[in-house]
Amino acid sequence: MLKKKFKIAITGPESTGKSTLCSLLASHYQASVSFEYARDYLLNHPYPLTVEEIQLIHNRQLEQEAALFKQTNTLLFCDTDLFNFKIWLQEGFNQSPEWIHQSIAQNTYDLYLLCFPDLEWVPDGIRANQHNRILLYEQFLTELMNAHQNVAIIKGLGDERLKNSIAAVDDFRLRNMLG
Numbered sequence: 001m002l003k004k005k006f007k008i009a010i011t012g013p014e015s016t017g018k019s020t021l022c023s024l025l026a027s028h029y030q031a032s033v034s035f036e037y038a039r040d041y042l043l044n045h046p047y048p049l050t051v052e053e054i055q056l057i058h059n060r061q062l063e064q065e066a067a068l069f070k071q072t073n074t075l076l077f078c079d080t081d082l083f084n085f086k087i088w089l090q091e092g093f094n095q096s097p098e099w100i101h102q103s104i105a106q107n108t109y110d111l112y113l114l115c116f117p118d119l120e121w122v123p124d125g126i127r128a129n130q131h132n133r134i135l136l137y138e139q140f141l142t143e144l145m146n147a148h149q150n151v152a153i154i155k156g157l158g159d160e161r162l163k164n165s166i167a168a169v170d171d172f173r174l175r176n177m178l179g
Contacts, residue, residue, distance in 0.1 A: 009081035012115035013136040022079040031075035037061040058085045083143045111172045116155045
């Protein structure tokens with residue numbers, strides 16, 4: 001059976017070009033993007049957030065992704081993923097609630113593009129992890145590997161980052177066209 005639709009998460013620490021990469025990949029593949037709901041929420045709700053608010057953001061993100069995936073014919077690029085919520089809860093609240101583990105088990109992505117923090121930090125009024133991006137990257141990598149996910153590590157500056165991402169997506173699609 002030919003599988004034509006894939007959900008691809010663009011993930012990693014803050015300020016690693018995830019949103020830009022999502023837009024560029026969607027344009028390249030003429031595909032859809034599910035932007036990060038948390039960004040809009042944080043612009044309208046001051047810190048500190050509660051665990052309940054993070055769960056609300058998580059739920060809205062999943063609703064948005066589900067609606068867009070239903071509409072797409074090819075690829076959906078997601079500008080965040082559920083491991084992001086898990087790490088956010090662990091780092092910000094020292095919690096790992098059961099609901100996030102259940103959500104990760106029930107809501108999968110076909111491929112994760114894990115962005116390495118080799119881009120310069122760009123403050124935006126919301127970002128807060130300038131000095132621990134390598135540590136966060138390692139947490140993402142550990143979580144994804146422990147969950148046996150399909151992961152491509154994305155590095156490079158400028159066009160090189162996009163080219164590396166396209167190569168990873170093309171390779172994944174080629175390997176998974178049947179199945």
